[in-house]
Ligand SMILES: Nc1ncnc2c1ncn2[C@@H]1O[C@H](COP(=O)(O)OP(=O)(O)O)[C@@H](O)[C@H]1O
């Protein structure tokens with residue numbers, strides 16, 4: 001930890017981020033601006049999530065980092081190593097053993113429990129950005145609950161494709177108030193946002209925004225009465241563990257175009273196979 | 278032309294509105310009342326301040342002085358509007374956004390620039406409508422005709438795709454567009470068709486009060502005539518209350534019950550449309566009517 005404060009960030013910055021997080025928790029789904037810091041990694045690596053994790057991590061916490069559901073991608077490995085080095089915390093790949101889980105693109109299949117914190121890396125925090133480039137205007141739209149355009153987008157999906165074609169970053173309404181971008185998780189994971197016992201924190205580094213879903217908060221995916229929200233389904237079970245209820249990735253197995261479907265959550269898949277992660 | 282029933286309650290009470298960008302540039306000390314079910318035309322040559330006044334009336338630009346008072350309770354009673362399809366949730370959301378609390382909902386008068394921005398925007402979105410001269414300013418060019426017509430309904434809380442679509446098609450029929458083109462983008466429509474689409478998008482929620490700025494401007498004469506005809510039919514069949522800005526006296530004659538003539542930011546004459554056009558009193562109006570002033 002030579003030359004660094006615990007978890008890299010100085011205490012003043014951590015306090016500032018924690019204050020913003022408290023506000024985010026107090027107003028579920030509301031985007032709180034914060035004075036983000038430069039981190040020793042590029043934005044695409046999830047500096048927003050890293051700053052949140054750095055601010056909430058305690059010396060006794062056990063950290064898990066996933067990317068697309070896997071613990072062993074470059075992004076996940078380097079963030080895990082970063083915190084091992086600058087905080088000296090214990091790390092794990094087991095969802096059940098983790099106190100803090102930093103994630104990009106997935107929510108673990110293993111149900112989270114009270115006391116756990118899930119930290120999301122967010123590229124674009126503003127769900128209204130697609131229609132309105134002005135930050136001032138989108139803040140006003142949130143303040144006034146002017147959310148008609150969110151359904152315009154879904155309407156257009158159905159008109160064009162016959163169904164709601166949005167599959168990632170599927171917009172939700174939090175606690176019947178704020179429309180929120182759940183980050184680019186598959187819509188498969190949206191139901192896990194609803195009433196989850198864990199605390200969920202979202203950090204956007206480039207745009208310097210934090211938001212939160214407190215434990216047991218009502219989170220609804222936007223839809224139409226006659227086109228209700230649906231999650232993705234597969235005709236296959238996981239080729240490795242046989243799971244018929246987890247989010248599957250299609251992987252190419254050889255040069256001859258062989259392919260199979262396997263759990264994207266590697267820890268979940270391994271634990272079902274009884275393997276030691 | 279049917280004369281307005283002047284005993285109709287006042288819907289909009291405009292008191293001493295001034296918005297000046299420079300001497301005689303804008304509008305100055307404007308007073309008038311708009312009655313429910315009435316079409317008021319604001320005429321005058323280009324640059325006389327018509328659009329400035331309309332922007333102030335429509336809640337888009339705060340005046341330097343004066344008040345715009347909207348008398349909500351003086352329109353038709355709420356029950357008379359049950360033909361308007363609004364789900365319970367929408368009405369709840371709407372009144373919440375407008376009133377904030379039950380007492381405020383009962384409020385008879387809304388001073389447009391004294392209420393907060395939140396309530397003003399909700400009012401524009403839920404109870405009023407605005408038709409821009411350039412349809413591109415009033416349409417979402419990136420989404421289909423159906424999505425354009427459905428937007429205000431969705432903002433009110435409608436959540437049934439099939440119904441939204443059916444309403445969209447019905448309205449395309451009303452404004453004489455081919456309902457089969459409901460999924461087409463506005464940019465594939467001609468200027469006249471875009472204007473029809475904008476009108477459908479605005480009227481779909483049956484607004485209590487509609488503002489129009491040169492709705493037939495910028496269109497070919499033959500296209501204008503058909504659009505005008507359609508607008509007149511709609512205004513009559515829906516019993517709309519309209520403030521209409523136009524420099525075209527033929528448009529004014531066809532649509533407006535009453536006229537207000539503006540010159541250099543001020544009103545020089547008001548009266549029933551036929552009176553003004555057939556027997557103008559003010560010399561400026563006389564010039565205007567005799568077409569000595571080409572707008
Ligand atoms: N935003 C503005 N800033 C400065 N001057 C303006 C603005 N809008 C309108 N004006 C001026 O105010 C006068 C009235 O304009 P406008 O209301 O557009 O007239 P009309 O609609 O009758 O043609 C014109 O001289 C115009 O140049």
Ligand SMILES: [Mg+2]
Pocket residue numbers: 327328329
């Ligand atoms: Mg004008």
Ligand SMILES: [Zn+2]
Pocket residue numbers: 238239240241242243262263268269270272
């Ligand atoms: Zn598996």
